[in-house]
Each structure stands twice: as structure tokens, then as C-alpha cells.
Amino acid sequence: MKLSRLAVVAATAALGLGLVHPAPAGARPVEPDSTQSAGDRSGSTAEHRADHRADHRADHGADHALEPGPALLSPGDQGDEVRDLQARLAQIDWFDAGVTGYYGDVTEAAVRGFQGKRGFPVTGEVDQRTLDRLHQMTTQPTAEELAGTVSTNTPGALDPRCRTGRVLCVDKTSRTLRWVVDGKVLKTVDVRFGATYTPTREGEFHVYFKDADHVSHLYGSSMPYAMFFSGGQAVHYSSDFATVGYNGASHGCVNVRDLAAVRWLYGQVRVGDAVVVYWS
Structure with missing residues (x-):
């Protein structure tokens, strides 16, 4: 059936007025299947609060860049910068394996999940965009957090x-x-x-x-x-x-x-x- 000229004009006008929106491109990234996976914490209350605060401070234009930046931290790295990364991810419930200073599979899975939730390229490596948003959403880790002496696990009722x-x-x-x-x-x-x-x-x-x-x-x-x-x-x-x-x-x-x-x-x-x- 051919559309009438009037219908075509009406549809075109609706698009121009912003009444019809194309579906967003891309699908929600899937976490890697790993027995040591940090898990999907997209519904965490701590992260939602942090994300809300960050949205008021972040440059939203940077979020739409599709290409990842150079890796600042990546799997296999170790040291104080990795400790800081792990402690900050733990603050917003993306990382619960304990601060070790070693960038292994668990840290990579946590970074991938964090990037996917932000709509960033999901690489599992920390680029400047990822690091900036993480810093906007978290506070400077305490000495206890960096030392890994703060329990990241929540115990249930006593037997x-x-x-x-x-x-x-x-x-x-x-x-x-x-x-x-x-x-x-x-x-x-x-x-x-x-x-x-x-x-x-x-x-x-x-x-x-x-x-x-x-x-x-x-x-x-x-x-x-x-x-x-x-x-x-x-x-x-x-x-x-x-x-x-x-x-x-x-x-x-x-x-x-x-x-x-x-x-x-x-x-x-x-x-x-x-x-x-x-x-x-």
C-alpha cells in the first residue's frame, strides 16, 4: 500500500519535531564468563548515587566518543595505581575481591562492567575517560582501603x-x-x-x-x-x-x-x- 502524500508529510514533521526517536544503537555489553567474575552490579545503590553525582559534573560530550583511548592501566600491571583503582571500584560496588595491587581477571571484569554501564568502549583496560569518570564518582581511598584491610564482604546472620x-x-x-x-x-x-x-x-x-x-x-x-x-x-x-x-x-x-x-x-x-x- 502506498502512503498518501499527507501521511508522508506528517511523519516527516514528527521526526523534525523530535516526536519520533530512533532506537539507540548497540546492545548492553555482556560480562565475561569467569568463575572469578566481579559480577553485574548495575543495580547497586552505591553506584546509582555516585553516578547521579558524576552526571552533574561530567562532560557528557566525552561519553559519546566511540574509540577507546590509550591504556593507562591494563591486565598484568601491579602497584599503587592498581590499588587505587581497585579501592575506588570497591567504593561503588563493582569490585569485591579485595585490594591486592595486581590487575588480574577480577579487576579486568570489574573495569569492563564499569565501562559498559557508562556506555564507554568495553576494553577491560583503563583509559583516561574511564579513569576520569571513576574519580568523579569516588573519593580518595583511605589508607585502610588501599591496604586491603577493610572487609569488602558483607556477612549474613550468625549461625x-x-x-x-x-x-x-x-x-x-x-x-x-x-x-x-x-x-x-x-x-x-x-x-x-x-x-x-x-x-x-x-x-x-x-x-x-x-x-x-x-x-x-x-x-x-x-x-x-x-x-x-x-x-x-x-x-x-x-x-x-x-x-x-x-x-x-x-x-x-x-x-x-x-x-x-x-x-x-x-x-x-x-x-x-x-x-x-x-x-x-
């Missing part, structure tokens, strides 16, 4: 078994360990668990041995401030966890990356204290 006595309460869901005495939480730290082929056991146990300078007889690795609770599995400090975060895993132990915190815990925990490992 009922953790509410009585002296308990190392280990929540696999939130990846946290809480030191609880008579129902009061005295310390919370981030923890890491065993890989799928060497899982950390769940259940109720007791500390049966402590060794501040332990070295694994099986793997030859250092296990400072080890508190053993189940057949060779222990809560202990892990330099690997402190370096690469959740990009790695233990051989079944409960790894702690905060050296000062695990040293303090070691001084508090006694042989015979309870250890509860569970999914919340």
Missing part, C-alpha cells in the same frame, strides 16, 4: 552454633570469618577457601593445635599463625591471598589475608575453642 561460647564463625557465603565470644562479634576478616578438588569442610569443629610458624609438610608452604581444626585444615595467614585475592584458592584451609588481624586472632583463640564452617 545459631556461633552464638554461645568462643567460636571462629566461618561463613562461606559471604567469605568472612568472625571471632565471636558469647554472641558478640569482636573481629571480622575476609577469608578464602579450598578449590573444588580440595574443599574446606563444613561442620562444627574445635581447634586442636596451634603453630605460629607452621610449614606444610604436604605442600612445603608457609602457614603463619595456623589454628588447626579438621584433619590438617587450619585457619592461617596466606601471603598468596594477600597478593592475588580470590584469583587463587587454598588446599582446604581457611586463608586470611590481613596479617595484623590473624596475628591478633591467634593471640585470642585457645585450643578447644569451637570452629563452625557453614553456608549462610
Whole structure:
């Protein structure tokens, strides 16, 4: 059927008046499929508030550039600038793996997600456009944030078994360990668990041995401030966890990356204290 001259004129006028809008080009970018992915945090309240503030300060014309700029930071980099990047991404809930200073898969996934939400070229590398917007949306990280000593994981409700006595309460869901005495939480730290082929056991146990300078007889690795609770599995400090975060895993132990915190815990925990490992 041919359109009448009047219909053509009306449609043309509608376009000219801005009453008809073409569909936006491009689709929402998809996060990479990775077991260590930072996840899709496009709905985070912290980010929405930060984005709202940034929208009042940003030069919107720069957002429409389709070409990425030269990479300032990219996978494989490490150092203070990467720590700053990770801490800022954590402030707006794009990064929850802990500040390590190493630009690995988790950091790349977080940057890709951040770029996609902004409508920037999704490269996983930090260019000037990405860095400028991130700085507009965040504050200068504190010394604690840069050191990775601020927990980025949110623990759930205490397991009922953790509410009585002296308990190392280990929540696999939130990846946290809480030191609880008579129902009061005295310390919370981030923890890491065993890989799928060497899982950390769940259940109720007791500390049966402590060794501040332990070295694994099986793997030859250092296990400072080890508190053993189940057949060779222990809560202990892990330099690997402190370096690469959740990009790695233990051989079944409960790894702690905060050296000062695990040293303090070691001084508090006694042989015979309870250890509860569970999914919340």
C-alpha cells in the first residue's frame, strides 16, 4: 500500500519535531564468563548515587566518543595505581575481591562492567575517560582501603552454633570469618577457601593445635599463625591471598589475608575453642 502524500508529510514533521526517536544503537555489553567474575552490579545503590553525582559534573560530550583511548592501566600491571583503582571500584560496588595491587581477571571484569554501564568502549583496560569518570564518582581511598584491610564482604546472620561460647564463625557465603565470644562479634576478616578438588569442610569443629610458624609438610608452604581444626585444615595467614585475592584458592584451609588481624586472632583463640564452617 502506498502512503498518501499527507501521511508522508506528517511523519516527516514528527521526526523534525523530535516526536519520533530512533532506537539507540548497540546492545548492553555482556560480562565475561569467569568463575572469578566481579559480577553485574548495575543495580547497586552505591553506584546509582555516585553516578547521579558524576552526571552533574561530567562532560557528557566525552561519553559519546566511540574509540577507546590509550591504556593507562591494563591486565598484568601491579602497584599503587592498581590499588587505587581497585579501592575506588570497591567504593561503588563493582569490585569485591579485595585490594591486592595486581590487575588480574577480577579487576579486568570489574573495569569492563564499569565501562559498559557508562556506555564507554568495553576494553577491560583503563583509559583516561574511564579513569576520569571513576574519580568523579569516588573519593580518595583511605589508607585502610588501599591496604586491603577493610572487609569488602558483607556477612549474613550468625549461625545459631556461633552464638554461645568462643567460636571462629566461618561463613562461606559471604567469605568472612568472625571471632565471636558469647554472641558478640569482636573481629571480622575476609577469608578464602579450598578449590573444588580440595574443599574446606563444613561442620562444627574445635581447634586442636596451634603453630605460629607452621610449614606444610604436604605442600612445603608457609602457614603463619595456623589454628588447626579438621584433619590438617587450619585457619592461617596466606601471603598468596594477600597478593592475588580470590584469583587463587587454598588446599582446604581457611586463608586470611590481613596479617595484623590473624596475628591478633591467634593471640585470642585457645585450643578447644569451637570452629563452625557453614553456608549462610
